[in-house]
Amino acid sequence: MKLLDAEPTVDLAIDALRAALLGGLDPDADPARSVVGVPAGQLLLMPASWAGFTGVKVASVAPGNPARGLPRIQGHYLLLDGATLSPLALLDGVAITSVRTAAVSAVAAGALAEPDASRLVVFGTGPQAHSHVAALRAVRPVRELVVVGRDPARTQDFADKYGELSARAGTPADVADADLVACCTTARTPLFDGALLPEHATVVAVGSHEPDAREVDDTTARRATVVVETTAAALREAGDVVQAVRSGALAEPDLVPLAELVRGRAHATGGPRLFKSVGMAWEDLVVAAATYQAALGEGS
Incomplete structure (x- = not known):
């Protein structure tokens, strides 16, 4: 087993994720994320298998870490040979998470957003916000960027x-005035009033995987075509979906699985489009495997 210093690029991750979905990967085959509460926060365990590889991400979420000058999320990814389960490589779990989350958003946006979408509004100033700027620029001609954050100095920076x-x-x-x-x-x-969204806007929401937390309101859910990684995962973990279904703003049959969208079996209807991601183990595996293969010069 080798400690792999290579980190995934946004383009590699987008291509690998889209190819996996087009190649028949079934996101519903993912086991549910294991979340264990510990005094300082949570431990997350995310295993998956696909295309000759098996892997598992072990991550920690410590809400008090930013005040200590430490990352809120830390972790590693262990990539295994699918046939023998022999360890192949250990990768930076944070780098995998940061890139794959934005790359999944970009795969969805590539199928949902208007081709000429150029005005991007980003909520947040952390690593995911930066990753999403890069990933969305990879699939749409972004020329204008508006950043909304809690700290004025960090937002301007x-x-x-x-x-x-x-x-x-x-x-x-x-x-x-946003396209994205x-x-x-x-x-x-x-974070915002969904009544303000233009009819053509595409929203990606990635900040939460807890049923009691949300970034978009019922108005957004009611107006939008809502795309999710899987219906089961969204109804289990996505507060943006769980709470909208509970209020009656959204119905379970309205949810569009990402794989169906990418394969052309489902399409956005009128009004805004919303992709709600909770992050799934298959995404980590696909990006880790592609990174490993690229480092070995094997292609994707």
């Missing part, structure tokens, strides 16, 4: 990093 774009700090009301909206926060209540 984030915008300043994108000098090649027309970038600025903004407010939740900026979604009224990326919600990449730890918020537990909605």
Whole structure:
């Protein structure tokens, strides 16, 4: 087994995830994420198998770490040979998570967003926010960026990093002019008024995998075509979906599985589009395997 220093690129991750879905990968085959509460937070265990590989991500979530100057999420990915279960490589779990989350959003946005979508509003200023800017730029011609954050200095610093774009700090009301909206926060209540969304807008929400936390409101869920990784995972973990179903703003049959969208068996109807991601083990495995193969010069 080798400690793999290579990290996945956004383009590699997007291509690998889309190819896996087109190649028949069944996201519903994923076992449910194991979440164990510990005094400092949570431990997450996420195993999966696909295309000759098996793997497992072990991650920790420590909400108090940012105040200590430490990452909120830490972890490693153990990649195994699928036939023998012999360890092949140990990868940086945080790098895998950061890139695969944004890459899954980009796969969805590539099927949902208007071809000329150029105005992106990002909620959040952390690693996922940066990853989503890169990933969404890989699938759409983003030229304008608005960043909405809690800390004015961090928000402006984030915008300043994108000098090649027309970038600025903004407010939740900026979604009224958005083509794309990326919600990449730890918020537990909605970030913006869904009534403001243009009919053509595409929203990706990735910040939560807990049923009592959400980033988008009932209005967004009611107006939108709602795409999820799997119906079962969304109804188990996605507060944006769970709470909207509970209120009657959304019905379970309305949920569109991502694989059906990518394979062309489902399409967005009128109004905004929402992709709600909770993060699944198959995504980590696909990106880890593609990274491993690229490092060995084997292709994807």
